[in-house]
């Protein structure tokens with residue numbers, strides 16, 4: 001009775017599923033899910049939950065609108081950026097007919113969501129320096145309803161050339177929606193396209209509290225786009241998508257004091273990253289470290305399988321990318337605390353192969 005596309009499809013492999021350890025213990029150095037290693041503690045202000053929550057809580061919308069310097073009418077709250085990926089696809093694409101386009105190596109949820117919804121997809125590999133292959137994209141725009149661009153990109157860590165994205169926005173005007181997934185934008189704020197949502201009417205931006213805000217467990221994200229698109233998305237999104245406890249904590253996370261803490265934590269992680277990269281170059285087992293504008297680095301080893309196993313034995317868990325096209329012998333490593341970075345360096349320094 002199951003739909004054929006569901007029977008055949010390969011699901012998303014989350015970091016948590018791949019490493020089957022239910023409790024992230026003190027001994028475990030979890031550098032596999034691009035979470036923040038810096039803990040902030042919250043408690044609920046609201047204590048009564050008998051009523052349904054506000055569908056799109058005004059206070060949270062207003063706070064996020066101030067944070068991104070946009071009007072409240074340009075913001076939609078979602079259950080993480082992942083729901084944003086799904087919501088846009090369900091709103092714009094006719095199953096089996098329309099296609100989406102994305103540029104591997106990139107975030108796997110664009111493929112996963114398309115396969116679940118039975119929407120076709122075209123993959124246009126990025127260039128060797130991980131930039132968009134605009135010429136090839138141009139030739140493949142027929143029947144493409146949405147192009148997903150991850151900026152900065154996961155798992156490569158680079159941001160995409162701004163002029164290329166502008167050219168793409170102009171090229172696809174009135175024909176194709178451009179979704180820019182800005183999950184890591186707090187690590188390179190000047191790369192955001194949020195200020196252009198009312199200039200390019202085909203532009204949608206995805207945001208999340210899961211990465212720089214250190215709230216992956218909260219499941220809260222945002223869509224930024226023009227009011228016309230927001231109104232259509234509101235027809236499709238679930239009636240009460242955001243649980244009241246999530247709203248309660250997201251509101252706290254966006255107050256001025258916590259915004260300062262978040263920005264400071266971003267600086268700490270960027271400093272840890274600089275230290276780690278400088279020191280990893282001393283390790284014989286490493287072939288190359290790709291430039292990163294995020295809270296993770298993509299590292300090419302001489303033998304990633306060997307390194308992955310050795311690190312796992314030492315309870316340092318990283319994300320294997322070896323199976324991905326163009327990423328053979330690559331591991332994606334989240335930037336942890338300074339202690340975790342030192343531990344990682346200490347272990348890798350001893351491994352030569």
Ligand SMILES: *Cc1c(COP(=O)(O)O)cnc(C)c1O
Pocket residue numbers: 034079080081082083107150154181183207208209210216219220221
């Ligand atoms: C982590 C990540 C997401 C998922 O964000 P959630 O808000 O936790 O759903 C989306 N896009 C990219 C590129 C990510 O790395």
